[in-house]
Amino acid sequence: MKFDLSILAKHIPFLLEGAWLTLQACTLAVIGSLVLGLAVGAMRTSASPLLNRLAAVYVDIFRNIPFIVQLFFFYFGLPEIGIYIDAFTTGVVALSIAGGAFTSDVIRSGILAIDPGVIEAAQVSGLKKSTIFRRIILPIALRASIRPLGSVFVNLILTSSILSTITLNELTGSAKIVASNTFRPFEVYFVLLVAYAALTYTVSILIGMLHRHLNRHQAEGAV
Template sequence: MEFDLDYLVQQLPALRAGLLLTMQVSAIAILLSVVVGLLGASARVLRLPLLSPLIAAYVEFIRNTPLLVQLFFIFFGLPSFGLTLSLFWSGVLALTLWAGAFQVENVRGGLAAVSPGLGEAARALGLTRWQYLRLVGLPLAVRSGLPAMLNTGVSLVKNSAYVSAIGLQDLAGVAFDRIASDFRAFEMLAVLLVGYLALVLSLSAAVRLLEHRLQAPFRR
């Protein structure tokens, strides 16, 4: 089968809309998963009586079950409990919960890398454990854990293609619909490869820039 450029040009409006939707879902889920990671890691480090075991169980559950099954449960299963979400927010929630579990461990690893002397200095200054985390521990943990957090973000962008399984017309959803209706697999799969590669490379470049800026004050 030859590559049909004219056909691809005709599909550009739909593919562009799908790409924008993929970017929206991924961006929101990445931001929310970082928040989940920061709060979850803080609760585990502080060893809050009820919350810490629940977060540990959540992390283990998410990391040891397939993302696709989690997505199906959120979209098809939650309505049985009276909670119905749109396609968009079902995808965002599934990706957020999945990536959030990994971000909890990424941030917790970053906190473990912070020098214990800083904690002793914080206590000597009269800071509470929460103040230490907010002002000292978490900022340093994010710096040291940024590569792992980037890897999770990259994985989230790639795994966002799963949301097409529930009918969301993201980039993958549009491409798969065209393959099913027009049988132009070569063109659509090529678009998927290039599209996700561009998204991942852009995210990596943005994080490298952020990492450079975070480290800049420490350079002489």
């Protein structure tokens, strides 16, 4: 069979619709996992052993169980206990929870990398605990962890393709439909693969630029 991409031309609007859904799901999941990751990261670095333990268990569980199993757990399990939400919401929630585990790890190591002297200086200045966390710890930790956060988010974009298994027609799901309509699976999935690679590659370049920009005042080598 010839490698012919022109047959895809009339399916591009449909694929773009899927891409739009992927974008929505990923944006919401990035926000969700960032919020969750910040909270859990703070718990993991807190002085309370109980919070610490709880957060560690959460991260341990969601990092060591495949995302597709988590997704099925939520997708099939939630209706069982009377919560009826659509596939999109389930997908975003599952992505956020799984992403939150990875994000919290990054944020935790960002917080642990802060020079204790900085925190001590803030403490002797008489700042409140919450102020220290918001104004001193978070800016430093977040700025230093832009790049690792970026790779977590790139992973999130790639993981979002799994949402197609719960009937959500995002980019991969709609490509599946196009492939079965045109009988040209090779061309469709090849284009899809290149599209995902280009997208995530661009995202990681942008993240790298952001990282360098935010850390431009740091010493050479620390960036």
